[in-house]
Amino acid sequence: MSIELLSPAEMAQADRKAIEAGPFDGMGLMRNAGAAVAREVLRRHPGAERVHVLCGPGNNGGDGYVVARMLAESGVPVSLWASGEPRPDSDAARAAGECPLKPMPLAGFSAQAGSVIVDALYGAGLSRPVDGDCARAVELVSALGLPVVAIDLPSGISGESGKAMGPAFRAGLTVTFARKKPGHLLMPGREFCGEVALADIGISDPIIEGLGVQTFVNCPELWLAEFPVPGVDTHKYRRGHVCAFSGGPASTGAARLSALAAARSGAGAVTVLSPGNALAVNAMHLTSIMLRKTDDRDELDAFLADRHPSAFVLGPGFGVGEKARAFAMAVLASQAGVGGLVLDADGITSFREAPDELFAAAANAMPAFVLTPHDGEFARLFPDLAADERLSKPDRARQAAARAHGVVIAKGPDTVIAAPDGRAAVNPNGAPWLATAGSGDVLAGLVAGLLAQGMPAFEAACAAVWMHAEAGVRFGPGLIAEDLPRALVPVLAELVAMRCG
């Protein structure tokens, strides 16, 4: 698998293990890294009038010296600038020694239109905000609008969290090594990196596999093996029965969007559970989806005992308050074989005063529990984690999942899915078109649909997030939530083909 996301510490460990295992020593890895970057610069910018290579004092700078040497050997006009001397006897110092160009002090950096910048100031070792000469270089390059190729990471962007630590280069291309880092996918890092190219520098797959990495790119490889494909002998209830709780007469649409998405995901049967006073409104808009009056706990319990549903969506358009809390607790307490509860929107907000009550119920529950908060909802349930600026988004979601005893889908342009066991996945294919009313209701329904078909909760959440984003990206401008269930069809068809192929 090449879907692991390595933290800077894990990457340093991979470097060490690769050096121990051979055949490359640190210098060999650095030469491979520099060669990969030089190749990309030549390929992408064949007409560059001059390449300015900006080197920092660490190994990122070391890669830069290799790039400068190789480009100069290829006949490219190169200017070399350094922010400081590499540590004596380091690989970076050796790379500088092999480079025939004499670096100029970064304090005097200037460049002209037609030039390309190679950013080798800081990579995995960024330890504080970029300032001084480096910050001035970032400003100048940005003012001139010069194309930037970043080595490993754009200087100023944290590889761990994707946060911009002060000024940062905006790269058109970032060349990274062995595996991507979380900062390549997390915002705003994803935007600062531009396209990310992955280069093999001689760190083998078994070395990465031995690291015990817990953070992944959310892509089909992560969950396809668990993706439900019905057998030929199935019947509708074996494909799972999803229920979506509807709000009152003026807010029924959200539950129907969830219901429709659950149906599209492959659930065999879907029921909207509606207050009596909203039955008529719901009935007017439902065809294949069933409808049942559910006004109170007794009616819900009767339904549970009577129909043995497999998964629930609670929250979209439901209203905040005691009824949401009671219904969520009833589903979590159910011993009737319910496979999962997806708590979204108003369902989440209803527990703002008493999140621990909810988490305690989830800890003892048979149904899998999935929470789908956007940032505001996340802060209502986990105010301390939301306020902790030191946490990356995956670490925040991981801690929330452990506390909630459920899978957390922390939504946003860089949605993160985390499980109580510490696994986290960062979604790479989010698109601005998905930021539209009702989009979250569709996502909640999709998760429930996959849970109902027996997919484990973390994998179901990851698959739903990816499919939702993929459908949105393919549809593109003009997308409204009503389009999403239909837009899922070609995505589903491809997944089923991949799964069966």
Ligand SMILES: NC(=O)C1=CN([C@@H]2O[C@H](COP(=O)(O)OP(=O)(O)OC[C@H]3O[C@@H](n4cnc5c(N)ncnc54)[C@H](OP(=O)(O)O)[C@@H]3O)[C@@H](O)[C@H]2O)[C@@H](O)CC1
């Ligand atoms: N064999 C290997 O390991 C391989 C590694 N590879 C490459 O190495 C890179 C990682 O190298 P690295 O660990 O030396 O870190 P790097 O990013 O160069 O920075 C560290 C230096 O910068 C300094 N510094 C940090 N922030 C600063 C700031 N804001 N302002 C000023 N100074 C700042 C920091 O100072 P300190 O924090 O120690 O005070 C230290 O001196 C990695 O990204 C990849 O490109 C590849 O060649 C493959 C083989």
Ligand SMILES: [K+]
């Ligand atoms: K860099």
